[in-house]
Amino acid sequence: MKGLLYYKSGDLRYSEEVPEPIVVNDNDVKIKIAYCGICGTDLHEYLEGPIFFPKPGAMDKISGFKLPLCPGHEMSGVVTEVGSKVTNVKPGDHVVVEASSHCSDRARYKETVSQDIPFCSACKAGKPNICKDLNFLGLGTGSGGFGQFVVYGADHVLKLPDFMPLDVSALCEPISVAWHAVELAKFKPGQTALVLGGGPIGLAAILALKGHKAGRIVVSEPALIRRQFAQKLGAEVFNPLDHKDAISDLKNLLPETEGFDASFDCSGVPVTFQTSIEALGPGGIAVNVAIWADKPIQYIPMDLTYQEKFATGSMGYVVKDFAEVIHAFEEGLIPVESARVLITGKVTPKETVQKGFKELIDHKEANVKILVTPNGEI
Template identity: 50%
Template sequence: MRALAYFKKGDVHFTDSLPEPKLTSPKGLLISPSFTGMCGSDLHEITDGPIFMPKDGETNILSNESLPLAMGHEMSGYVKAVGPEVTKFKVGDRVVVEATISCVDKHRWPNAKNANTPMCDACKDGCENCCDYAGFSGLGVVSGGFSETMETIEHHVVKLPDFVPMDIAALIEPLSVAWHGARVAKFTEGKTALVLGSGPIGLAMTLVLKARGAKKIVVSEPASIRRELADKFHVETFDPSKHGERAIAELRSIPEGGNGFDFAFDCSGVAPTFNTGIAAIHYRGVYCNVAIWGKGINFNPMDMTLQEKNLTGSIGYTVEDFKQVVDAFEKKKIDPKECEHLITGRIKIEDGWEKGFLELINHKDTNIKILLTPNNHNELD
């Protein structure tokens, strides 16, 4: 089949001869992806990987699969085939696929190295994103959504409301990353929030916090092009580079009372955003890291201890986040029209390297989400 596949570090290209996936489980479904988003983690895999992908000559511990594998973990699509034990879906259903692969999926590959190990504690508690063996469809375990056909199981599939277009549905994945962050941080309606960074996840976080009834949202971002994107969501934006050493004091003065924010969400992941996030929340406030960090930093625990601040982190999502995001669309708390601002390109998988990854590498600041159209379904929407 046609796919944009990872062959090895630095080598991702289009192929028309990747083997078509088969159903590995009676609860399995084949999906025909409509739109699949390109993501920062895909780029990392290309420039610094393999991180999740199997190393050359090795196989994935869960699936036994080796390279090449189709990339893509942010997909919407149509159900193409269902296994005999699938009860909630039928061929032709419009769906979104949650990409985490964990102990929940082990039964799909009875011959793999890890098939007979017990389910890990995180998976037993429904925290599959924290699984000891976690990987993704499209990032290491099996082929993903940059392909004509992908396989998953019923557990990972959520039905789409009719009024959510397929391209917007591909954004449910980054929205779920943000939704999970808000859930882990225990964000509640009527609270104030500082969002650090307005890249794809910072912007998704902004939409999610709006949906969850934030009283005030301030997006702090030094790059003007990115700040202008946040402006489109009608939230307050802040340029830290304009204020120098006064930036933290200025930020703390914005929420009513002038003593800082209830929550800070770090969607950037560098020392200045960490320090600003911790300093800009009030006593017992919550700093939540949603970013993937390249390297560590110095941190004095007294910065949180003296005012009993909370420090937490959020990784990925579970299918529960996907269900809650879809529910937020249904309740009109997320507006599909507003989400359109996140999409900066729609291209064929044949052009995925040239017009997709290279575009993301060379024009990082102007691109948010480039979507691939593996099956050119557009006319069906």
């Protein structure tokens, strides 16, 4: 099949001889990919990897697969074949893929990885998104959506409602990342939220908060283009560079509660981490959604203690998040055309490096989500 293969950092190659995955297990689903978003994680793999991908010569801990493999984990497509025990989808269904892989997924790869490895504590506790060996289809477990077809377990595949266009459906993955963070904040309808950073996940957080019926959403973002995107999605915007004391001025937006009910750091720099805590009202919850470099930062524990605030991190998603995002689309809480605002380009696998990766690297403020179309527009 046609696809884009990852070999190592800086080495992505278009090929028309990528091995096409086949249905092996009775719960397998084969999907013809319609659209697959280029994620910030894909960019990090290209610039600094391998991170999730196994190092050259090494094997993925879940599947036992080695490089090269096709990237791409933000997928929508059409089912073409199913295993004998699959009941939740059928050929012809439009679907999205929850791409995480964890201890329970090893059972799919009996020929390539040991079946004697016990489940980790997180998976035993029903928290597969923080599995000790967490990975993703399209990041090492197997070839992903930058190729024409994928095969994955039916428990990771969700049917789409008929009205959902396949290009917008590829956004279910980044919105699910944000949705999981909002769930961790124990967010209630009518509450207030501060989103720090207006990049792809920050903008997805606006949609996730709309899906949770947020009362007020403020996005703090220095880049004008990103603030404009946030406004299009219905958020209030705040430029921290226009304020001498940005934290106080953010809190003053909500004098009745002396700060926000929840904050979501989607930037991952020391000033946004500090703001995420200090801009909260008493008892507020700060959720780190950003992926940080492995370096320490300054932190004052009493910033939490004095007003019994909470700070936590959010990692990925679970199938339940995808199902709830799809339901939010069905209920009209996330309008299809609002989500479509995030799509800023579409490219074929052959042009993905130049018009996809390099466009996002060199002009990141002007782009949100560029979609790869391995089979042409469907």
